[in-house]
Amino acid sequence: MSPIPTSEQATSVAPASTEQAQIRNFSIIAHIDHGKSTLADRMLQATGVVAPRDMRAQYLDRMDIERERGITIKSQAVRMPWAVTGEDGVTRAYALNMIDTPGHVDFSYEVNRSLAACEGAVLLVDAAQGIQAQTLANLYMAMEGDLTIIPVLNKIDLPSAEPERHAEEIASLIGCEPEEVLRVSGKTGAGVPELLDRIVEAVPPPSGDPDGAARAMIFDSVYDVYRGVVTYVRVVDGALKSRERIKMVSTGAVHDLLEIGVISPEPAPTQGLRAGEVGYLITGVKDVRQSKVGDTVTSAAAPATEPLSGYQDPKPMVFSGLFPVDGSDFPALRDALDKLKLNDAALTYEPETSVALGFGFRCGYLGLLHLEIIRERLEREFNLDIISTAPSVVYEVTMEDRSVHTVTNPSEFPEGKVRDVQEPVVRATILTPSEFIGPIMELCQARRGTMLGMDYLSETRVEMRYRLPLAEIVFDFFDALKSRTRGYASLDYEPDGTQSADLTKVDILLNGERVDAFSAIVHKDSAYSYGQKMTRRLKELIPRQQFEVPVQAAVGSRIIARETIRALRKDMLAKCYGGDITRKRKLLEKQKEGKKRMKAVGRVEVPQEAFIAVLGADQPTGK
Incomplete structure (x- = not known):
């Protein structure tokens, strides 16, 4: 129930050891803002691996950008000691390897890799908000990996917490009793020792052959300016020792192991890592391609013949x-x-x-x-x-002559007669209070969505499933969803193949010349509004030239929108006061001819600020 005792106290304690039976590997998984990093902080304090004077909020969030935004971007592994007194009265020391994972849907790949290095998962649910979309997505991921699930309700100290109601929701979801759902507070630390005891009791020790050929899976790696590539591994079989030569199975590269150790929570060198342990390796390699996530590390002297299964490469969306x-x-x-x-x-x-x-x-x-x-x-x-x-998604374009083009950039969109365009679609899960069903249906229909189904999780909470084009949700769909539901809805999505769509490319022309950076692939119904919006914005942003500049939006050879940037004009009539009107007209005609000649040879210089303003206008702003 307490951290591993000090040497003075350790007289009646079994010797601290990291035998396979005394290792527990687990992840914390949850929706965004359900308190994963705060609970991890309390665990670090409860196990005594961080001194009170060194403690700070979100201790495992190392990047400035994570701390500023209050979100986890990178998974972080940490090893913690924990002692449990058994029924026989003997206190045994355990090594808990915890991985704190991100909650945002964009980083679910990090969660997937982390779960592959574990035998158990702590499913964390906010006692005030209940189950959210990403909670379900991460839970299904853990179930696919056949992990032991420990359900936990966090933030029980909040005045708006409803632990009884949400415990029943969780129990019906994973098939346990509501009493088995642990109640903790990441803020006050209440219930954390009981959670650590439950992890020791419920999560199975790692399986693997301790006497076999060494095999370790790379689940993450970082670049250190001074030490080169630092590789995080989970040893599955055998053992890796300090100063031995190791081999990367996929590349066949052999390196000297300069340092091996565990993260507790700062890197601590050890003599080696045995089967079931999680730690880090430093080989002094500076080439980042030598340490590939999902690769198998083995001993160069007695290499393993079979690599570990690795991870599926994530597909960019x-x-x-x-x-x-x-x-x-x-x-x-x-x-x-x-x-x-x-x-x-x-x-x-x-x-x-x-x-x-x-x-x-x-x-x-x-x-x-x-x-x-x-x-x-x-x-x-x-x-x-x-x-x-501007962000775009991948399209498969089939031409009349049956040739197929993969388009990741609007400028690659082929010219000529198009037979079919396939666009990527996603299966979106939206969890919302039932009062917002109407506005959400309206939003999804406006974004060309197809409803797949709807289930009531409880009397007040609904799970809605839609099939939506990815291009329609990558811009501001999440913003629109939040504003229509007063922030109560949550969204999760996964790729779901492709569908045929009526899409076209809109080009922007400055003085008759195409500017490839401003081209976009849009649905035919939206082409006119996109053309109008872009021409209007460019008219405001591009400074006036010596000649008149037409800003046009075109679909193929057809102009669909136009704005004109007026020319700068010198006052030719400043010296003409009084006199015949024909003299003034002659001077103005002369200026007009000069402008026409200039326009024929002039190129419009678009300032960098205009590019940044136009291309950045539809970018996210800190969601």
Whole structure:
């Protein structure tokens, strides 16, 4: 019931050991803001691994951006000691490996990887809000991995908490008794020792062959400027020892193991890691591609023949171009993306060029929050000034001659007769109080959604399932949903194949020239409003030139919207006072001819601020 006793107290205690039977690996899973990181803080305090003077809120959220936004972006693993007195009166020491996971749908890939390194999951539910969409998504993920589920109600100290009602909801969901749902408070620490005891009792010890060939699964890795790549592993079979040579199964690369240890919660070097343990490896490797998430690490002297099954590669859902404001920063942007890719396996990127923006990268993200976090990390951690183009999704375009084109960027949309366009769709789960069913149906129908079903979880809570085009929800769907439900609805979605759609490309022309960065693929019904919106915005943002500039929106060769940026004019008549009108007319005609000639050869320079303002206008703003 208490932290592992000190050596002075340890006379009647079984020796502290990390035999396989005394290891427990578990994750904390929950919806956003249900208190995962705060509960993790109380666990760190209860087990005594963080001294009271070193304690701070959200201790495991290491990035500034996580602490500012109050969200977890990266999973964090930590090892904690915990002693339990058995029925025989002997106090046994256990090693608890906890992984605190993110709650946002964009980072569900982090949760998936973390669950693969565990045998149990603490399902955390806010006692005031009850079960939310992401709670269900994470629960189903844990059930698929055959993990032991420990249901817990958090925030029982809140005045609006309804633990009895929500305990019944959880019990009916996972098939247990309401009394078995633990009540804790991440704020006050109430119920945390009982939760740790339940973890020891309910979560099975890791299975694996302690005497077999060493096999460890890489579930995360980070880049350290001074020490190179730090790789987080879960040892499945055998053991890894300090100073031995290790081999990466997928690449065949062999490295010297410079340091091996556990995170408790700061890195602590050890002599080695045995089957079932979670820890870190440092090999001094500086090339980020040498340490791939999902790879198997084995001993170079006696390598394992079979690799571990690894993880499915996440499929990017949203694409956006990243371009340095200063073209000379292109190599720095490439290095920065390389390092972020190590830390974030869900990020994909490939080089691309744009007539308007120069050299950059086409990046794939899991969602809009993911896009925003990557952009902010590039600006903060690598000191880069970047422009990101409007997000788009992946389309499959079939032409009349049956050739198929994959389009991740509107500028790749093929010219000519289009036979069919397939767009990605998602299966969305919306949990909401029943009074908001009407506004949500209206919103989903406006976004071309198809209703799949609706279930009442309780008298007041409804689960609605919709099939929606991904392109319709990546912009402001979540905002619109929250505003129509006064913030009470929650959303979760997963890919659900593709569907045929009536889509077209809208081009923006400045002085008759296409600007590829402003092109967009939109539904035919929205093409006119998109064209009008963009031409109006560009008219306001592009400074006046020496000649008149038409700003046009076109679908194919047909112009659907136009605005005109008036020319700057010198006062030619300043010297003409009095005299014949024909003299004034002659001077004005002369100026007009000059402007016409200038327009024929003039190119419109679009300032960077205009690109940032136009392309950033539909970007997320901190959701």
